[in-house]
Amino acid sequence: MLEIKNLRVDFDSRRGKIEALKNINLTIKKGEIVGIVGESGSGKSITAFSILGLLEKNAQIPNGEITYMGQNLLALKKKELQAIRGKKIAMIFQEPMTALHPTMKVGKQLAEVLKRHRRISNKEAYRLAIEALKDVHIHHPEQVAKQYPFELSGGMRQRIVIALAMAAPPELLIADEPTTALDVTIQHEILQLIQELNEKKGTAVLFITHDLGVVAQICDRTIVMYAGEMIESGKTKEVLSQPQHPYTKALIEALPDGKDSNEALKAIPGEVPNLSNRPQGCAFASRCEHVMELCQRKHPELELVRKEHDVSCWLRRDL
Template structure:
C-alpha cells in the first residue's frame, strides 16, 4: 500500500462560520496503480489532493483523519519534512500549466533547477537530464524547446513540460489535477496516454482528478466518485461504468455526450449541489435524485459494499438500473 486516506474531515473557517468541506473520506492507492477521483466542481476532489501535499489554505482545518504515505502519517510530519516529500516523492500536475511554470524563466532553466534540487547532481549532468526529461514526454526538438519561454508554447506543450517537471525526481506518486482541462480532444488523448505510459514504465502510482468519467474510463484501474465532499461510490472502473450503484454516478454517465444520439440535447443533472454550510440530514444527493425516498431525506447512508470491492452510499437495494 502506497497511500491510504482514513476518515478524513476538513473544515474551513470563514466569515459565516465553520464549513465542513470534506466528510469522512477513505480510500487507498496501491503501488503502480492509477486511481481516479471524479465528481462535479465543488465536490472536494482538489481539496483532498491538496491535503495530501500539505498545500491547503491557512483557514483549512483537518479536524480528523490520517493520511498514510509509505507507512508514515503525513499529518504528523513537520513542515520541512513535507516540503522534502513534495516533488521528490510526490509530484503534482496542476490544472493550468501557466500557473505552475515561471513566466520569465526559460523551460530548460526551470527543469534544470528542479532536477538539481531533487537529484543533487552537478549542472552539466542536470543539463543532459533536462533533454532526456523532455524526450520522455515526447517533445520534439528538446534543445530548441529548452530555450523557449512558457508563453511561446502551446497549452498541450506546456502541460507536457509540467508533467516532465513533476516526474523529474522521479516521484513514487503523481497527483494530476484535471490535467486535460482546456485542451482539445486530440491533445487530451495524448496527455492521458503519456500519464499511462509513465505509470507503466516507471511504476509510478497516479491519483487522477477529473470531472469526466470518460477520462477515467481510459486509464484508471479504480475510481472514486465524490459528491458534496463525500465518497458516494468506489470500485473497479469497469464495474462502476457498467454497473453504477449510486444514482449520482448514473447521472454522470447519462450526462456524457456518448449517451445521447447525434443532434439530441445533452442530459443535465437537475438541481444544484447543497450548501456545505447547511448539510442535509440525509443523503446529500436526495434533492436531485429521481429514486429518493423518505429514508434518503432523513438518514445519511454509509458507504457499504454492494459487490466485491465495489462500495456505494445509497439506501437503494442492489444495483441501480442504468438505461
C-alpha cells in the same frame, strides 16, 4: 502506498464553518491509476491538496490520517513534508501557466528541480533536463529548453509540467484535471503519456477529473465524489457499467451518446447543497429521482455491496 482514513477538512468563512470533506477513505497501491470523478465543488482537488499539505490557511483538519509508506503526512513538520513533496509525491496542476515560472527558460526550470532532488552539477542537471523533455516526447528538446513558457503551445506547456513532476521521479503522481484546457487531440496524447510513464516507471497515479470518458480510458479504479463525500468506488469497468448510486447513474446518463445530435442532453436537476449547512440525510436526496423518506432523515454510510465495490445509498440493492 497511500492510505487516507476518515479525513475531514473544514474551512472557516464569513458564512461559518464549511465542511468541505467528510469521511474520506481511500487507498492507492503501487503502480495503480485511481480516478476521482465528480462535478465542480465535489472535493476532488481539496483531497489532492490535503495529501501534499497545500490547503489554504483557513483550512482545518479536525480528524483523519493520510499515511504514505507508513508515515502520517498530517503529523510531519513543514521541512519533513517538503522532503516528500515533489520527490516522492508530485503533482500536475490544471493550468500549466500557473505552474511554470514565466520569466525562466524551460531547461533552467527543469534543471533547478533536478538539482533540488539530486546532488548533481549544473551541467549534469541540464543534461538530465533535456532527457526529461525527451521522455515526454518533445521534439527538438535542446531548442525547447531555451524557450520561455509563453512561447509554447498549451499542449507543449502541459508536457513540460509533466516532465517537471516526473523529474525525481516520484512514486506517486497526482494529476489535477491536467487535460481540461486542452483540445481533444492533445488531451488524448497527454493521457497516453501519463499511461506510458505509469507503465515504464511504475509510478502510481491519482487522476482527478470531471470527465467520465477520461476515467474509462486510463483508470484501474474509480471513486465518485459528491458534496465532499465518497459515494461510490470500485473497479472502473464495474462502476461505469453497473453504477450502484443514483448520482453515478445520472452522470453516465448525462453523457451524449453520439446517435442523435438534436436530442437534448439529460441534466441533473437542482444544485449541490450548501456545505456550511449540510442536510441531515443523504446529500444527494434533493436531486435524486429515487428519494425516500429515509434518505432525507438518515445519512447512508459507504458499504461494500459486491467485491471491491462500495456505495453510499439506501437504495443500493435495488439499483
